[in-house]
Amino acid sequence: AIYSYDKKPNYSQPVIVLAQPEAGKTSIELPKAVEEAKETAPVFTKLLYYGMKDEQVRKLQEFLSQDKDIYPEALITSYYGKLTQKAVQRFQKKYSIVTSGTPETTGYGLAGPRTREKLNELYSGISNSQFLISNQIPISKPQISKDKEILIQQVKEMIKQLQEKLAELLSELIQILQQQLQQKLGQ
Numbered sequence: 001a002i003y004s005y006d007k008k009p010n011y012s013q014p015v016i017v018l019a020q021p022e023a024g025k026t027s028i029e030l031p032k033a034v035e036e037a038k039e040t041a042p043v044f045t046k047l048l049y050y051g052m053k054d055e056q057v058r059k060l061q062e063f064l065s066q067d068k069d070i071y072p073e074a075l076i077t078s079y080y081g082k083l084t085q086k087a088v089q090r091f092q093k094k095y096s097i098v099t100s101g102t103p104e105t106t107g108y109g110l111a112g113p114r115t116r117e118k119l120n121e122l123y124s125g126i127s128n129s130q131f132l133i134s135n136q137i138p139i140s141k142p143q144i145s146k147d148k149e150i151l152i153q154q155v156k157e158m159i160k161q162l163q164e165k166l167a168e169l170l171s172e173l174i175q176i177l178q179q180q181l182q183q184k185l186g187q
Contacts, residue, residue, distance in 0.1 A: 042120045048088075048111035049103060051151050052080040060084065060111060063123055064091060085109040091119075 043059055058078040064087045065074035071087035089109045092098045095118050103110040111119065 042116075043123050044111060044116040044119045048080055048116075050080055050082075050085050050109070051148065053078055054080075057084065059123075060088075060119070063119065064088070067091075070094065088115065091115070 044056055046056060048054070048057055048060055055078065057080045058076060060080075061071070061074075061076045061078070061084055064071035064084075065076065068074070070090045071083070073083045073087075075083060085103075086109070088111055092108060092115055097114050097118060098106050098108045100106065101108040107115070
């Protein structure tokens, strides 16, 4: 039996495949139900986020590029950059998944569980042959490294801010402890 399932896991109805050897045949034809089960299986199965390069990101871009209001640039690069993030945000707004915030706070711009659930729901109704492959424009490596460089700089800046805040809090803690020590010694 063959099943399709998602991460919850929700299993499809089983498809029983019977194969009998025939002289001279080297392959078997799968029943129509098996083909249908393959078409409805989830395509987006993991968290997709800014900076990621992945086959599922390519599928996401292909899917989103079908709606010019959501992804007018229609770049199919397999890289989850700013344009893909903006397209995901437009998708999330259109389907009232989330309408503001950041990827870290609300998941806005992140293909998280609720966004992937809606993507899979819509994707299962579209055959792969409907994608416009002519929209594919490969992105050059310098652009990818530039995006990574920007991300690295942003992370470094956040680390610096956290270190400054930590130093400030430690300084306050030392002052409080010194005051408490002086009070105990003065008693």
